[in-house]
Amino acid sequence: MAISPTPRGEDWIRVTEAGLFVEPGGFHVDPARPVDRAVITHGHADHARPNHRAVLATPETLAIMRARYGDAAGGTLEPLPYRRPITLDGVTVELVPAGHVLGSAQAVLTWRGCRVTVSGDYKRRSDPTCAPFEVVPSDVFVTEATFGLPVFHHPPAEAEIGKLLQARARNPDRAIVLGVYALGKAQRVIALLRAAGYDRPLFLHGALLALCELYREHGVNLGELVPATGRPKADFQGQIVLAPPSAIADRWARRLPDPMAAAASGWMRVRQRAKQRGVELPLIISDHADWDELVATIQEVEAAEIWVTHGREEALVRQAELLGLAARALRLVGRDEDGEDAA
């Protein structure tokens, strides 16, 4: 390890097979396989994997991991609320809101005067279900690039919810079955519907119930939610039914009357992507930063270096270079290349 008065990021953080390894602290951030010590940015499965020996994360993220993995959530689970820095073997770790899902955090790591912020997944839009992203000036900023192409622009989520309500009003005989990821997207869409004044019961696929309950316990108001089971078909006419994306065009949806497949995801921006999944009503609602937000963020953090992880690294690296920023791609294994469901 090179020793100098102020080290550079690469002097103390490197990519191993398990993921991003913080050498002096002896821990990984969001490792892809079980390790001794892990700092977890948020509860999505490609970041929070089970069976680490010790896990440090926000209390909300730990609650999500326990709900998903039970005893396999990890050996010891240490909660670290937002903005309460602690020191692990000389490395200061502070968790700062990332605005992605409930409990999501950027891991702000400081060692010998060098600050590296691992942002995990993030977005810059307001979200009634989680704390908003905060800009942390850093020496190195590690960014995701899920929507790292200039074709990705997320319109205001409120307008997309408007489309959903309009489609419902126009199709009183059909059920709208909306594909949403179980963690984050489901609760955000429900909260947005409530904010738009939609106060009828919402019907839910069984796989979404537990996490909605968890959000409720954390003070997020979701209104009346009803399991979409054991009812006559006709009950669902003119109703909105939420289900995991894999269920909307599958056998599960056959219980619904003439179901209209909808999906809420940043990928819905690309027509053929939506068509391919049999989506009739695409809603562009994402919990990730779109291209403009990614480009704004890498400038606002004023970092000397940008490291780009999962997604379309090459394009964001290119854009950073065009802006005169030093940037490189980190090849991390184990990330879902397209982030398809969580996006």
Added chain:
Amino acid sequence: MKAFAQLMEALVFTPQRNGKLRLLVDYFTAEPDPDRGWALAALTGGLSFPAAKAGLVRGLVEQRVDPLLFRWSYDYVGDLAETVSLIWPPRPGPDRPPELSEVVDALADASRSTAPGLVERWLDALGPPERFALLKLITGGFRVGVSARLAKTALAQAFDQDLGEIEEIWHGLTPPFTELFDWLTGGAGRPVIDDRAVFRPLMLANPLEDADLDRLDPAAYRAEWKWDGIRVQLAASGGERRIYSRTGDDLSSVFPDIAEAMGFDAVLDGELLVARPAEDGDAGVTVAPFNDLQQRLNRKTVSAKMLRDFPAWVRLYDLLFDRSDDLRPLSFDRRRQHLEAWFDRVRPARMDLSALVPFDRTEDLHGLRDGARAAAIEGLMLKRGDSPYLAGRPKGPWFKWKRDPLILDTVLLYAQRGHGKRSSFYSDFTFGAWTGDRAGEGELVPVGKAYFGFTDEELARLDTWIRANTKDRFGPVRAVTPALVLEVAFDSVHRSTRHKSGVAMRFPRIHRIRWDKPAEEADRLATLEAMIVLG
């Protein structure tokens, strides 16, 4: 532009045919002339603007967006118009969104130097869905799942008119179809199509299923060889000579040798081929493999050398009009008599008759079909003797019965992401065969490319396999570990200088995916070469 863009958007996302039909009916009923006529032209592929092509669109976007970022975006999205509609960074300005007819009129009048400025201003003034519609007008190919036939069906429904009546006059009409809409809305009579050499909708055959064969009454059907060329309609009248493709595209300028031979007044149905004088001094000709015809297709101009090396020929099998006599209501047998008499009388150069192949029993057909190994024969056609010439693909009167395909076990070498519906899947596959004396020896050379023949489930599994076995990436192409055997079916194979392997397959498709078979047991190039049948 807004109503048109909304229609396009809704068509993309409405999967059911009836849903699409409803959208089209509503549009044609609600929109004014000439906008609806231009929309109809766009949907049926009848719009083209020489001053504005895909290259113009690329040029514009590369002035606004970093070319590398654009290229990667295009690779990802898989469609030029959609990529540009999404990526376009508008500059605020005073521009007003144009109407569809304004766009069409201005583009038709534009020159190569004025078109870019027009398009650029419109792109700035429009939102993404309208930008998409505008760009599709320029690049063509809306891919909204609407065939010309469906568009015409919607017209018939919207105005309670007979579809056949619309089909019959269709090729005599031009955008924006004002005469057509005047007639449909009841303001004017049916447009009169004079005896110009217009395209008459073709009668098409259905593939013969086993059950059809069992039911088939041999006495009622006539058999012909199914020639491996392209279907054409020759229409000549009053000095006009037109060669139409199956879909009504005008090929006259590409085949001047045939046009020259059309010194008659008739409409004929036949197969366009490349054929050379028979070697044995016989009066007949020998039909060349399809690959030779391929040299003549997709070219704007034809050189004298082309005409000499790949002489075109038409093998005639039906007579639709003799002068102004419409023979289509007559039975096949009667039309055949007319055709033979007409041929004896006219004796056109570069043409002959497709012979009837005699047979007595259905079983005889099996032998005929299996025995047909000449390069230019694809199988058999079966036509009912008493059937009139009906536009479209009626089930029953005409069958096509292709011979069994050739099969080769190959190894997957490269995969490329598809376009359109498959834009996120690796769905275009390049496969290879072994050069050595025995399978598994030598190297694997690419012998062909296929992008269909598998189910959606298989495609998803192939996609996963390719991502897990990638050796190298070149833009949208991945080189994979040569470990997966694809059983490829194809109609024939020819010598080709365009491929490293020296051979080219005709109509290759994935027959089976051999997840179980080791790559070393795949076939050799020599096996493929042995399948080449010379004309």
